[in-house]
Amino acid sequence: MALKRVNLRGRKSPAALAANDRRxxxxxxxxxxxxxxxxxxxxxxxxxxxxxxxxxxxxxxLEKAGYLVRLDPNPDTKELRFQLAKDAGAAVPRIGKDGERVTQGDLRAAAWRAMRSLKVFTIRDLHVTSGISETDAKSYINYLVKAGFLAYRLKSKHAGQVSRLAFIESRFTGPKAPQVTSIKVVFDPNVGEVVWPIVGQDAIEVAP
Known part of the structure; x- marks a missing residue:
């Protein structure tokens, strides 16, 4: 039986495809x-x-949250196998290591929408508008400024002064909120890229 010749020129290997996956x-x-x-x-x-x-x-x-079931009952087995038990669709379940739902991402997504709606705002504005804690808002804002999504209109220099920030409309790439990953980089899910840190990039400043 004659073997069919397959032209692999130009095709990427599975490893190469994985390396190019920016999700x-x-x-x-x-x-x-x-x-x-x-x-x-x-x-x-x-x-x-x-x-x-x-x-x-x-x-x-995912197992603790009920999305998976373990097929091998022995926890010491080197190759544990799992089976999908609850398919929630393409959206990744937002759960922590204990299986509990993580709400920080939801609050940051709400804060991101509020930033674009308010245009100019304080941390307190975000807290009241979106429900995000002021501590988390401050942390999130810090990274968004570094990534160029926000800029200071007025930066607090003493205890009685309140910082005001501006949303940079030209940096808006889509409705999905930028993510600060566990390794402290800013990932923009709208374009599928890490947008901070980038060599030579500085935070944008807006004049008061």
Whole structure:
């Protein structure tokens, strides 16, 4: 029987395709889980380019939240297998390592919408408008300024002065809120890229 010749020129290997996948790691892992249905931790960690311990933490959280069931009852088994039990769709379940729903992302998404609506605002404005805590708002704003999404109209220099910030409309790339990852980089899910830190990038300042 004659063998069919397949032209592989120009095709990318699975490893190359994985390297070019700019989605957040959790999004890649969740998509792989939905694709495989039954899987091992290595099978979802490899395409996401994360170590096994990080992938395991997320998988265990999904298990505790009821999205997965463990097929191998022995916790000492090296190759634990899991099966998708509850498919919530393409959106990644927002859960912590204990399986509890994470609300910080929801609050930051609400704060992001409020920033664009208010245009110029204080941390207190964001807290009242979106429900985000002032502590988290301050942290989130710090990274958004570094990434150029926001700029200070007035930066507090003493205790009685309140900082005011401006939303930079030209930096708006879409409705999804920029994400501050666990390794402290700013990821823009609208364009699928890390937007801070970038060599040579400075925060934008707006004159009062």
């Amino acid at each position: 957040p790691p959790r999004e890649i892992i969740w998509a792989k889980i939905r694709q495989l249905q039954t899987f091992t931790i290595d099978q979802v960690a490899t395409p996401a380019r994360v170590d096994r311990s990080s992938a395991r933490t997320f998988v265990f959280g």
